[in-house]
Amino acid sequence: MKESLLCLSLFLFLLPAPLYCQIQRETLSVELGTAFNNRDLSWSIAGNLEGKSPNVLSELQFNKIHSLGYLLASSYTPHKNLRFSLRYQHNRVISGKGLDTDYDGDNRTNPTFNQSFESDKGHFRALTTGVGIPISISSKVNVVPSVSYYMQEQKFYILDSQNQNLKSTYQMNLEGIKMIIDGTISLGKAYYSSLIFSWYAVDYRAEADWNLIDIFQHPLSFSHDSKGYGYEIRLFFSRKVFNNISVFAGGSLNTTSIQRGIDTTFLANGNEIITQFNGASSHLYGIQIGIRYHYIANK
DSSP: OHHHHHHHHHHHHSSOGGGOOOOOEEEEEEEEEEEEEEEEEEEEEOSSTTSOSSSOSEEEEEEEEEEEEEEEEEEEEEETTEEEEEEEEEEEEEEEEEEEEEEEETTTEEEEEEEEEEOOOEEEEEEEEEEEOOEEEETTEEEEEEEEEEEEEEEEEEEOTTOTTOEEEEEEEEEEEEEEEEEEEEOSSSEEEEEEEEEEEEEEEEEEEOTTOTTBOSSOOEEEEEEEEEEEEEEEEEEEOSSSEEEEEEEEEEEEEEOOEEEEEEBTTSOEEEEEEEEEEEEEEEEEEEEEEEEEEOO
16 A cells, blocks of 8 residues: 555656646546456355364355446536545456365365356446545646545356356445545646545445255355455546547556455255354456546636
């Protein structure tokens, strides 16, 4: 995180002054684009609530989950010191794979089950909406710190082309608060660049349906409840093509760490088994391209 903040500071303050042009206050902007994601997610549970017997009983990994969709973003600045923003992304999974492993011994020893699977179905959704304060560092640099509500959801499938009956699912949900620093620099009359750094704290809730396991309830076989945090870095470049129209392209890196929590298994006989959820780790890389309309009011 310290390295990311340092990069942001260098980006905002150390670029050569001749590259800047005057930044005007945007009253309204709307973005529409295409988004591609590549995600890895892994989680595990222990054998009991104390985190033992064994310390890793079952582990699931979703690897290279590729999804493609659209993004919609908008910001409105009714006053020079106030900006409202919204960003929404919706993707459909187009490819992916995974690995399901169970262990009988501590520290991932004595595996009793090890099976790869396909994961080329599912969806991804993310919503960020909040309020910020535009700050003019100079006539050439703008920074907008903001506080936002943040929601992210992704549904994963466990599939097997050799067994059409296997259609298990795992849906993760993040919900919390995101702190954002959005820095923009103009690079001439037609070009500008933005670097956005975000940190968030979230509640984590996941629900799974292991559809071929008869001793589990359906459609809710087990759930995971915990808390976590993460950060996101986005870098964009834009070029004006008409008076109020620009095209943009950029990339993003999102990392989420989920802490230990509770795994609750719901049995078909009505009983519940509670064990330790060892946490989860997610790494998401994205590419976005699109078009942007902006109405600008001079200072």
